[in-house]
Amino acid sequence: MSEAPDLTETEAFAAEHALGVLSSAERRKAELRMAREPEFAALVEAWRQRLAPMTDQLAPVQPPYSVWAAVLKALPANDNASGLGLRFWRGATAAATTLAAASIALAVFVGARPPVIVQPPAPGQLLDASLVSQSGAPVPLFVAAYDPVRKALIVTSLVTSNTDPAHVHELWVIPSDGKPRPLGIIKPGTTQAMPMPEKYLPSLAEGSALAVSLEPPGGSPKVDAPTGPITAVGKLAKI
Amino acid sequence: MMSRVASGERAALRQLYEATSAKLFAVCLRILSDREEAEDVLQEVYVTIWRRADRFDAARASVMTWVSTIARNRSIDRLRARGPLAYADQVEELEIPDGQIGAEALLEAKGEEGRLHNCLSELDDRTQKVIRTAFFEGVTYDALARRMGTPLGTVKSWVRRGLAKLKGCLER
Numbered sequence: 001m002s003e004a005p006d007l008t009e010t011e012a013f014a015a016e017h018a019l020g021v022l023s024s025a026e027r028r029k030a031e032l033r034m035a036r037e038p039e040f041a042a043l044v045e046a047w048r049q050r051l052a053p054m055t056d057q058l059a060p061v062q063p064p065y066s067v068w069a070a071v072l073k074a075l076p077a078n079d080n081a082s083g084l085g086l087r088f089w090r091g092a093t094a095a096a097t098t099l100a101a102a103s104i105a106l107a108v109f110v111g112a113r114p115p116v117i118v119q120p121p122a123p124g125q126l127l128d129a130s131l132v133s134q135s136g137a138p139v140p141l142f143v144a145a146y147d148p149v150r151k152a153l154i155v156t157s158l159v160t161s162n163t164d165p166a167h168v169h170e171l172w173v174i175p176s177d178g179k180p181r182p183l184g185i186i187k188p189g190t191t192q193a194m195p196m197p198e199k200y201l202p203s204l205a206e207g208s209a210l211a212v213s214l215e216p217p218g219g220s221p222k223v224d225a226p227t228g229p230i231t232a233v234g235k236l237a238k239i
Numbered sequence: 240m241m242s243r244v245a246s247g248e249r250a251a252l253r254q255l256y257e258a259t260s261a262k263l264f265a266v267c268l269r270i271l272s273d274r275e276e277a278e279d280v281l282q283e284v285y286v287t288i289w290r291r292a293d294r295f296d297a298a299r300a301s302v303m304t305w306v307s308t309i310a311r312n313r314s315i316d317r318l319r320a321r322g323p324l325a326y327a328d329q330v331e332e333l334e335i336p337d338g339q340i341g342a343e344a345l346l347e348a349k350g351e352e353g354r355l356h357n358c359l360s361e362l363d364d365r366t367q368k369v370i371r372t373a374f375f376e377g378v379t380y381d382a383l384a385r386r387m388g389t390p391l392g393t394v395k396s397w398v399r400r401g402l403a404k405l406k407g408c409l410e411r
Contacts, residue, residue: 004407007399015402020315021373021380045299047402050409052304053355054374055311058269060261063281067264068256070282075249075289130249 011043018047065126066154069145072130073156129210131234141232142186142212144171146196146204153183153204156191170215172226175203180226185219186212208236241302245292252289259303260285263310269375270314280317284310315377358408366401369394 007015016022017030034041131142143156155171171183171194181203184194196204211233213226220227243251263284267277287309295305359367369387372378380398384391 004403007403007406012399012402015406016380016398019370019373019398019402020311020377021383021398023379023381024319042299048308049300049304050355050405051374052301052307054359054371055262055266055269055307057356058262058265061265061268062261063264063278067260067278067281067285068253070278071252071256071285071289072249074282074286075252 010040014040014043015047018044018051065128065145065147069128069143069154069156072128072140073143073158127204127206127236129234129236131210131212131232133232134230140234142169142171142210142234144210144234144236146236147193150193150195151198151201152193152195154191154193155186157186157188159188164214166217167214167228168217168219169212169231170219170226170228172211172213173200173203174209174211175205176207179224180211182220182223183210204236206236210234210236241292241295241297241305244289245295252285255288255302255306256285259306262303263306266307266310267314270311270318270377276317277314280313281310284313287313311374311377318377354409355405358405361408362401362404366397369397370401370405373398 006012013030013033017027017034022030030044034044126146126148128143128145130140131144133139133141141158143158145154146152147154153171157169159169169186169188171186172180173183174180181200183196183200186192211226211230213220213230214228215226216228240251240255244255260281264277264281267280267284268274271277271280284306288306291309295302300308359370362370369383373383378386380391380395383389384394387394
């Protein structure tokens with residue numbers, strides 16, 4: 001290789017920062033310079049861009065689904081994820097009883113909201129849902145993900161403490177037929193993998209709603225319907 | 240896409256996740272060599288992307304470079320948090336088998352990736368290894384010098400010469 005000219009001290013420092021060889025103290029110095037000197041920041045970015053193709057030689061590795069669930073859980077609730085309310089619950093039930101035979105796609109109209117297209121289940125599809133509260137601010141209270149490989153629903157309760165020991169959180173799935181199926185009790189503040197019985201697998205499709213109701217210990221006395229108030233609702237969507 | 244992430248659209252973040260997570264997970268795994276930690280860091284990476292999306296400057300970096308840099312930095316932070324021994328102690332591991340590109344990759348090497356690899360391969364073996372090790376392990380000059388039993392100043396001049404040659408080669 002022909003001799004290349006030496007880098008200037010500033011550029012060498014920028015390149016070293018991009019490469020990652022600087023000690024913690026020098027790294028902080030470089031970060032500060034990036035914040036203060038746009039020219040220096042541009043040099044660092046240019047070096048990052050030059051070196052980035054090194055990662056291209058790494059073969060992609062699919063991360064497990066739980067990572068995305070954890071990302072969702074960690075996001076602040078400042079977006080538009082709160083489109084579902086109790087009205088959805090009722091609306092979906094009402095609409096579904098009249099359209100129970102719909103097999104390809106079912107549009108559910110909820111008030112003035114745009115139609116929601118409910119897709120038929122795709123086999124082996126990873127799904128997730130963020131269940132937001134039904135009163136006050138639309139805060140996610142539960143995060144659920146369906147893992148078709150394990151045939152399990154991984155549910156995380158973001159409710160930190162059980163403030164109300166007289167009640168439990170029961171999870172339901174409401175597929176396009178509008179009939180709630182009980183999936184189990186969610187313990188506050190935990191992540192649990194709930195194995196799904198074969199008969200419920202067709203219910204776990206994109207567009208199905210998940211809901212949590214407040215029930216007496218042991219769960220709803222009725223097997224086919226919640227008896228307590230719905231505290232959180234969300235819809236399953238493809239990852 | 241990044242502006243949609245910046246404005247708080249989860250669907251946009253999910254799209255970005257779908258498009259980049261396998262690549263970024265590979266980066267985290269390569270640096271941390273620990274699946275559980277890599278998963279943990281990968282989650283942090285996307286939360287960081289979500290929070291910092293408004294700082295992404297398309298004029299300065301590509302999305303892929305930007306997100307990979309976050310993945311690499313986060314992984315390196317985690318690696319360093321294990322303590323100095325974690326990355327200073329692996330004297331025999333300077334040999335990086337997956338750092339060498341196979342014949343297949345060489346045949347396919349093209350564009351930016353191919354150019355960088357060709358330019359790296361023009362460096363002497365030692366410099367190449369030092370640069371790859373630094374890149375993938377976040378190994379500081381100090382740790383590199385200890386690993387190799389070479390004075391810090393010498394390692395530093397190898398790296399700086401190597402980087403100058405790389406730049407010269409990439410600009411040819």
